[in-house]
Amino acid sequence: MGKNILGSAIKELRLGKKMTQKELSKLTGYSQNTISNHENMNRSLDELDIKRYADAFGVTPQYLFEMVGIKSRDNEQIRNKKASHRTFKPLMGIVAAGVPLEMFEVPEMVQVPEDVDVAFPDAYLLIVRGDSMNKIIVDGSYALIDPCEELNNGEIGVVRVNGTEATLKRFYKMGDYIMLQPESTNPEHKSQMYTSKEEIDSISILGKLVWAMTPIGMKF
16 A cells, blocks of 8 residues: 555554553564554555554454445455446437337436447447336336347337337237237236338337346345
């Protein structure tokens, strides 16, 4: 470490154990002057110093960091490392997993794994609302939609209906009709059939579902 932020914790533990600097000196091998400088944060601490003090007090190095408000030094390093392997995708709106709703823009960027971004560079995120696809993707999850991927029969995608409404469903185009099929534990959701030329002409495919994730902290 290049600086000392643990001096107050060392002093607090020593006094809490009713230990003198001389007694702590015997446990750590440091002189009383060195201990005084450490406690007053006039001298830096390295990893070995921290471990020696932790061992002397019968605690972990992490405990010392937590005493000064650093909850997880190791976890912070891990988070920073992971963050370097993540990137962002635009959150473009909300899509219905139920009756089609109007899709609207939500100006926000959401982190996704770097390999997902590399695999689907043109994809965007939508928040799924409703339970008509909850066997595949639950209400409140993020759906990554790729407009460049072809949506084949039986695959899941976002389909625009009536020019403005968008829904997430399993897509089938069979001869002279289009069927949008739910994947739900709720029996109230039925397949949506579009048979007239006017209905079929109003349908457009916005993209294919290529990946999904649930937000951190989401309750199930």
